[in-house]
Amino acid sequence: MRRTWWIYLIGVLGLVAVAAPFLWMVLGSFKTQGELLRVPPTWWPQDATTQNYDDLFSKASFPRYFVNSALVALVVTAGNLTFCSMIGYALAKLRFKGRNALFIVVMATLMIPGMVTFVPLFVLVTNAGLANSYPGLILPFLVSPFGVFLMRQFFLGLPDDLMDAGRVDGSGELGIFARIMLPLTRPALATLGILTFLGSWNNFLWPLVIAQTEDKYTLPVALALYSTGQNAQNYGLLMAGAVVVVLPVLVMFLAFQRHVTKGIAITGLK
Template identity: 55%
Template sequence: MTRRQKAITYLGLSLGLLLVIGPFVWTALSSLKPESEIRRDPPTFWPETFTLDNFVELFERVNIGQSFVNSLIVALVLVASNVLLCSMVGYAFAKLPFRGKNLAFSLVMIQMAIPAIVLMTPQFVLIAKLGLVNTFAGIILPTLVGPLGVFMMRQFMQELPDELIHAARVDGAGEFRIFFRIILPLCGPPLATLGLITFLGAWNNFLWPAVVAQSEDMYTLPVALNILNGHEGTHYNLLVAGSVVVIAPILFIFIFLQRYFVQGIATTGIK
């Protein structure tokens, strides 16, 4: 590549980055401005007056703190259940011989292919019959064992040597002992990826929590933000601050743990 070509490449990439990151930067800066400044013409880029009033109002008026805690509870429970259950199920698909294995595995693929909107109505009727509307259990149950996680763990565990398991059996170790003591400790990086992907999916999930959570004390963050957005005459200062509260935790996690994300796409998307 000539120097000129290199310069053009970097220029193009930087311009693209500006367009991608710009909206986030603008939103974050706006959330720190007082409402009068947000609406000023011409707009200020850097806040003239820094204020946390928008966030304070968000916590006091719409109880966004409760929604934050709810989102955290839902996401953490799902991370725990998916890490444990997906690795168990993935292990069986990768290493245990049993009749009907191919059929069972095709169910994993089918579940990945069913659109959420198609399941919404009948799943809601089921949750209603079980008496779980407006409960954490109702929000959490359908995604307890995600098919993507099962698929990912199977792909990884297939690469582990069979001799490991045979040797342990010869030594008289039980099957559950083999799984918990020998297999799981070898799965650190993929489990981290699985945990991250699950957290992300749960934190960002909107449709299902919006259907199940019906009172303010059960809202997750995206649901609360959508309700706030739906109120007539909601001021942009609150919406922008709400947007920051939903997005910021994910950005922090992403920046520190990004290599696990990229691994995740590599194992699920390419293989």
């Protein structure tokens, strides 16, 4: 095949175009403010410094934002894994009144933009005394229609015989779910877990609205407010901040990428 080399060349150029901004970010985070403003710009840091990271972790409270982001994402992920697999199982495998109606209503909310719900949600959460609190950040995201859909599809593919075997052995309905069926959905749980974590980590609009003091900011909120506030000209700090936001999800994605791309190909949804 003579034509393959230029196909690979295009492919590699594409990879360079995708990777270049990330590389620019990492290299920039080790440059001084003076070097960042230099024309023409430098690629490799001339006098590399960790000053930006020192500032990030001492002057700015990025460790705090990091912990907030991680805490919210972990609880949201745990909630989605628990509640979405529960209802997903019921919708796929158990007969009860209103099952189809419930499924249709949940699916109909898949396309509702966050912009539609955030104002009444803000009024509700504020009046419940949960503004600027962890429960306020977490509660609205503990379940997602996407998670219900994913888990239901996966449960549909499991044979009913397993449940019948459990019934013959005298297990209760909940025991059949928890001990026989749920352990078989590990691949789906992995996909849902990783996608939910990434979604929560990157979530912006709601934490922007509900986190009102610095000690409740998540990383994207802090970065956005720094980049538009009085630190807007502190380029090195912003580059280092972007690294702290992006790096954990990149590492996590590379470790679990099979689950992510498989889940998207299966459900056709992000």
